[in-house]
Amino acid sequence: MKAASPLMVEALLDHLVTITGHRDHDLLDTSVMTALLNMVCVDEARVLELFHFRGDLFVRPRVWITDGKVCKINDEHTTADNAGEPIVHYPALIDCIAQRRSRLEETQDGGQHTMWLPIWQHDKVSTCIEITNSTPFTIQMLHVIEGILSVYRNYQSLLDYSERDSLTGLLNRKTFDEKFSRMVAIKPNDCPVPASENERRHGSGEKSQWLAVVDIDHFKRVNDSFGHLYGDEVLILVANILRSSFRSHDRIFRFGGEEFVILLRSTTLDNARMIFERFRTNVENYCFPQVGQVTVSIGFASISDETPVVILGHADQALYHAKDNGRNRVCYYDELRDSGVIGGGTQSDSVEFFFDEPAND
DSSP: OOOOOHHHHHHHHHHHHHHTTOOSHHHHHHHHHHHHHHHHOOSEEEEEEEEEETTEEEEEEEEEEETTEEEEOOGGGOOSSOOSEEGGGOHHHHHHHHTTOSOEEEEOTTSOEEEEEEEEETTEEEEEEEEEESSOOOHHHHHHHHHHHHHHHHHHHHHHHHHBOTTTOSBOGGGHHHHHHHHHHSOGGGOOSOOOHHHHHSOOSOOEEEEEEEEETTHHHHHHHHOHHHHHHHHHHHHHHHHHHSOTTSEEEEEETTEEEEEEEEEOHHHHHHHHHHHHHHHHTOOBTTTBOOOEEEEEEEOOSSOHHHHHHHHHHHHHHHHHTTSSOEEEHHHHHHTTSSOSOOOOHHHHHHHHSOOOO
């Protein structure tokens, strides 16, 4: 193979510096697409996200190349329930994953050449690169593509390690402030995507963003009675139920111990309450191995212009009202405050726990 020119090597190194200089998945995706556009001159390419929603696997683009430009979907504006396509619309991708391949090439009916490149992480695929070209991929193109994607794969793994809780795989506490700030910056009525059919059926009020604090009821009893291994299994299974109960663009965090925080994207109060109740019921109806039934208590509040500490304090007050009044229930802060059941304070022991105790990542 012909040796790369000094200018090409310099350009590749510049792109690698840019790729590894980010601390954000979206910026990482964009820089990888920019490298593919400049170094390989592909006609089209997309970063595809694979995600589960209510038992089915969906695919949606995050970043793509078209007409010589790198474009990005603003995930913060996504309000439809899944905003993706079922993976059955991508038979070649299904084959590639089923055969556990790192690359699959196909020629479309119109003569276009498409290459699928799943990004394998710990034996799973949550991201895939799709590259389309009008001419066959040369050996040199494949070498450059593989080099860029090797860096992308390794750096994506490092980002996941720093952002996610090691036990449950959920986002960890360190990432909360950044995700919260992004959500607050988006006004619900600015979202251009129409409401889903489910949202239209449940509540016609003004949309808002919501924060919920979730606590597993009597979790200490689980650890004391069955041991910490079964306690960890309960945490993992509750995390799985959280993933299946909420939309792909909502954000779920493990804050440490048996407490979780949910950032629920633009929806009405009635629909937010329905979504939280659905999750509570899903946990209540699940049979946990050895342990049996487990329940959760939930307190939630609307996200306003207040600081994260204040809003967490509101949701936390609602949570403690739920736990003090029978557990296994969902409580809304504004209703409790307006009815005089709880005061209008913003601090609680649990909020001090959230922000003063070292993070359990």
